[in-house]
Amino acid sequence: MRRMMTAAAFWALTAGGAAAACGGDFNAFVADLRAEAQARGHDAATVQRFFAGVRQDPAVLRADRRQGVFQLPFTEFARRLISANRLNRGQQMAERHDITFDRIERDxxxxxxxxLAFWAFETDYGAVQGDFNTRDALVTLAHDCRRPEIFRPQIFAAIELFSRGDFDPNRTTGAWAGEIGMVQMLPEDILEHGTDGDGDGHVRLKTxxxxxLLSGASMLAGLGWRADEPWLQEVTLPQGFDWAQSGLEVTKDGTDWDAIGLRPRHGEIADLPASVILPQGKGGPAFLAYPNFRVYFEWNQSFTYVLTAAYFAKRLEGAPVFDAGNPAPGLSGEEMKALQRKLKARGYDVGGVDGILGANTRAAVREMQGKLGLPVDAWPTRDLLDRL
Incomplete structure (x- = not known):
């Protein structure tokens, strides 16, 4: 799921006085949306046309609840997403759109x-953009009480796009979570960062x-991408490395990491703040994450997806296949949920009991490993689960 928490995300919870944030009768909820849209300045006719025929889509809710792929460990997830065909297609697309990529690098x-990596993972270079009605998906998810503060503002952004002639509420389709186009952007992001890259006077992210690509680049820049800096680099760690020095919580200058014996598998270590990340603990692959790596989390909040996208970007530019190492076996989805429940019972914020090893769960695992005298590498094992 792409970045959706914007400064306007909380507006719907306070605007219009007693605006219903979520739940209840669907028709009454839509009526509330209509009233709020007009209060925001949209004329009644535009609002009427936008919501005409809107329906609740149960398939959207099923998709929202079904994200088990993110339970996979990094090595397996990466091998599923990165194929020879995607690498070859990426090289072809880089050549085909060389002028556009030159402009992105320059600007x-x-x-x-x-x-290229985002384009590949989001839509297979534009081939699979999703066939969910975008308006219905956004209204359905805003009505659902799991994350209404995220989706409700996107509805009003879509109305604004509709008023400009850049959105068709009955025909615009995309991903189940409301993202549109080849690199899957939400309506608010399209409003802010949509760019006419081909000079035809329109922003057509689907075609x-x-x-x-230029709209995606503008969005990344707006999220804080630091120009002409690296984002990720695979490294080998020295003997006797202190595992507690790994994790995004620990940052050192690249020269300091070099001084203690970290060695890059490709290129040279940059003189920038960086963190050592071990997606599968001390026995698995190791990476040095630079400031730009953190920007990925503004696009997608899954640690596994973010790392895989960042690594694939390096592969597309010539980096070698990562050294998978020999990590300790991880936990199954149900075991991870059991671990999360145990951590939550001890007062840790694990970000939800979902069986996914996200940033919050990793941080809690690190702290608990330290308390139990285990290697502090943020990789939960059966031994940790048993001790809890």
């Missing part, structure tokens, strides 16, 4: 592998690769 300082 934004974003290396072409970064956008124009230059529009989609």
């Amino acid at each position: 934004y300082g974003i290396s072409r592998g970064v956008l 124009s690769a230059p529009d989609a």
Whole structure:
């Protein structure tokens, strides 16, 4: 799921006085949306046309609850998403759209592998953009009480796009969570960062690769991407490395990591703040994450997805296949949920009992490993679960 928590995300919870945030009768909820849209300045006719025929989509809710792929460990997840075909297609697309990528690198300082990786993972280079009605998906998720503060503002952004002639409430389709186009952007992000890359006077994220790529680059820049800086680098760790020095919570200058014996598998260590990340603990692959790596979390909050996208971007630019190492066996989805429940009972914020090893669960695991005298590498094992 792409970044959706914007500054306007909480507006719906306070605007319009007693606006219903979620739940209840669906028709009454839509009526409340209509009233709020008009209070925001949209004329009644536009609002009427936008919501005409809107329906609740149960398939959207099923998709929202079904995200088990993110329970996979990094090595397996990466092998599923990164194929020879995607690598070859990426090289072909880089050549085909060389002028656009040159412009992105010149204007934004974003290396072409970064956008290519997102393009590949989000829609297979535009081939699979999703067939959910975008308006219905957004209204359905805003009505659902799991994350209404995220989706409700997107409805009003879609109305604004509709008023400009850039959104068809009955025909615009995309992903189940309301993202549109080749690199899957939400309506608020399209309003802010949509870019006419091909010069036809329109922003067509579904059909124009230059529009989609430049819009994605603008969004990354807006999220804080630091121009012409690296984002990720695979490294080998020295003997006797202190595992407690790993994790995004620990940052050192690249020269300090070099001084203690970290060695890059490709290129040179940059003189920038960086963190050592071990997606599968001390026995698995090791990476050095630079400031730009953290920007990925503004696009997608899954640690596994973020790391895989960042690594694939490097592969597209010539980095070697990562050294998978020999990590300790991880936990199954149900075991991870059991671990999360145990951590939650001890007062840790694990971000929800979902069986996914996200950033919050990793932080809790690190702290508990330290308390129990285990290697502090943020990789939960059966031994940790048993001790709890």
